[in-house]
Amino acid sequence: MRIAIMGAGGVGGYFGGRLAKGGADVVFIARGATLATLLKDGLRIRSQLGDLHLPKVVASDDARKLGRVDLVLLGVKLWDTEAAARAVAPLVSGETAVVSFQNGVDKDDILRGVLGDDAIIGGVSYIAASIAEPGVIAHTGTMQRLVFGEYDGRRSARCQAFLEACKRANIEAELSGDIQRAIWEKFVFLVGLSATTATMRATIGPIRSNPQTRAFLLDVMREVVQVGRARGVGLAADYAESRLAFCDTLPETMTSSMAVDMERGNRLETPWLSGGVVRLGAAVGAATPLNRAIADILALSSEGRR
Numbered sequence: 001m002r003i004a005i006m007g008a009g010g011v012g013g014y015f016g017g018r019l020a021k022g023g024a025d026v027v028f029i030a031r032g033a034t035l036a037t038l039l040k041d042g043l044r045i046r047s048q049l050g051d052l053h054l055p056k057v058v059a060s061d062d063a064r065k066l067g068r069v070d071l072v073l074l075g076v077k078l079w080d081t082e083a084a085a086r087a088v089a090p091l092v093s094g095e096t097a098v099v100s101f102q103n104g105v106d107k108d109d110i111l112r113g114v115l116g117d118d119a120i121i122g123g124v125s126y127i128a129a130s131i132a133e134p135g136v137i138a139h140t141g142t143m144q145r146l147v148f149g150e151y152d153g154r155r156s157a158r159c160q161a162f163l164e165a166c167k168r169a170n171i172e173a174e175l176s177g178d179i180q181r182a183i184w185e186k187f188v189f190l191v192g193l194s195a196t197t198a199t200m201r202a203t204i205g206p207i208r209s210n211p212q213t214r215a216f217l218l219d220v221m222r223e224v225v226q227v228g229r230a231r232g233v234g235l236a237a238d239y240a241e242s243r244l245a246f247c248d249t250l251p252e253t254m255t256s257s258m259a260v261d262m263e264r265g266n267r268l269e270t271p272w273l274s275g276g277v278v279r280l281g282a283a284v285g286a287a288t289p290l291n292r293a294i295a296d297i298l299a300l301s302s303e304g305r306r
């Protein structure tokens with residue numbers, strides 16, 4: 001399977017590297033220092049599951065130079081989604097699939113607007129990974145899971161081919177018959193974890209142990225569930241409670257990619273996470289005061305310090 005990775009950062013670099021090691025023909029669309037390093041030194045992953053160095057990788061900042069691919073995997077931050085979609089458009093024709101493993105629930109609407117309905121497969125990723133330096137990905141912990149599927153629930157040939165490529169790469173992967181719900185399920189947990197870790201400057205351990213911050217985490221997630229249900233997503237009424245129980249199983253030191261970005265002075269995805277909950281809630285008349293407070297508190301940091 002020939003796979004193009006758009007964005008060789010935490011998500012794209014990690015899964016792209018593993019897929020290549022597993023035998024897929026992987027090419028990277030990268031830019032700046034990342035592109036220069038990929039071309040000179042290749043891609044490195046540091047991980048408890050085993051370090052990886054791919055000394056030679058195919059990479060370019062111009063998708064037109066990469067030829068035909070079966071699947072495009074998108075791993076850019078949410079503010080780059082539309083530009084990334086335009087940049088990969090030359091790769092997309094016929095049966096080519098495009099799957100975004102970004103967070104958020106409206107990324108695929110943006111992709112559809114540029115690339116059309118047929119190309120888009122829904123996707124969601126569970127991993128903690130970040131750019132240690134350009135071309136070097138640091139994977140924290142051992143979680144590395146992908147869930148994906150056609151929006152109409154079909155077990156299409158292209159989804160099955162990608163599932164096989166993931167299996168050969170030892171990536172935990174699942175083909176979902178209800179990908180929209182799977183994306184919202186991750187969103188509930190992610191919004192809660194990002195909101196609390198970024199505003200409280202703490203990891204999940206202390207947040208879940210303190211009764212006051214624990215209740216806050218639960219109420220933030222409850223708002224997301226209410227918005228999703230009001231929009232017709234099949235989330236159980238007590239889904240936030242089950243995500244809180246899931247939070248109890250996480251390592252004490254677990255944090256969110258948004259909290260890592262906050263620490264590094266990077267731009268934040270808040271406008272699409274808690275900010276997205278407020279926007280989507282307003283459209284269906286669901287009250288989201290906690291997520292509004294989170295988005296307001298983080299507004300001054302949202303553009304980053306640099």
Ligand SMILES: NC(=O)C1=CN([C@@H]2O[C@H](COP(=O)(O)OP(=O)(O)OC[C@H]3O[C@@H](n4cnc5c(N)ncnc54)[C@H](OP(=O)(O)O)[C@@H]3O)[C@@H](O)[C@H]2O)C=CC1
Nearest residue numbers: 007009010011029030031075076080102103127128129257
């Ligand atoms: N990191 C994680 O653990 C997880 C992240 N996610 C989600 O995945 C998405 C990606 O996050 P993450 O991997 O952390 O992001 P990173 O910032 O680590 O990586 C994104 C990469 O994409 C590159 N990029 C952006 N636009 C282009 C472009 N037009 N051409 C070439 N390269 C481009 C960036 O380059 P540059 O540096 O030059 O901007 C950067 O190298 C986010 O939505 C995030 O919420 C989901 C699960 C876990």
Ligand SMILES: CC(C)(CO)C(=O)C(=O)O
Nearest residue numbers: 125126127128256257258
């Ligand atoms: C919570 C986590 C690490 C799970 O994948 C994540 O998606 C993020 O922080 O962006």
